[in-house]
Amino acid sequence: MAFESGVLIHTPLICVGCGWCCLDHPCDQSIHRHGYTDRCPELFWSAEASRYLCAMAMDADAGAYIREVQRMGEGCCAPQNRWRTDVKQRD
Numbered sequence: 001m002a003f004e005s006g007v008l009i010h011t012p013l014i015c016v017g018c019g020w021c022c023l024d025h026p027c028d029q030s031i032h033r034h035g036y037t038d039r040c041p042e043l044f045w046s047a048e049a050s051r052y053l054c055a056m057a058m059d060a061d062a063g064a065y066i067r068e069v070q071r072m073g074e075g076c077c078a079p080q081n082r083w084r085t086d087v088k089q090r091d
Contacts, residue, residue, distance in 0.1 A: 012075020017051025
């Protein structure tokens with residue numbers, strides 16, 4: 001966080017790919033595609049990247065839309081989440 005002209009500015013933390021958001025609460029696009037599930041079927045662990053990735057966001061046709069509506073690249077939605085410091089495959 002920083003102050004700019006006397007206003008507190010929150011700087012979001014980058015996504016570390018811990019998987020918490022998609023494992024805890026699948027996004028609307030996942031629900032539309034797969035129905036209500038315990039975890040998003042599009043989420044997968046990348047051993048190469050050592051993080052979770054979203055197959056929908058990587059799709060050549062729909063990926064740009066998914067990244068936009070999910071605000072991917074704009075920071076972590078749960079910065080107090082302890083998984084951020086313990087990124088590992090959880091399933």
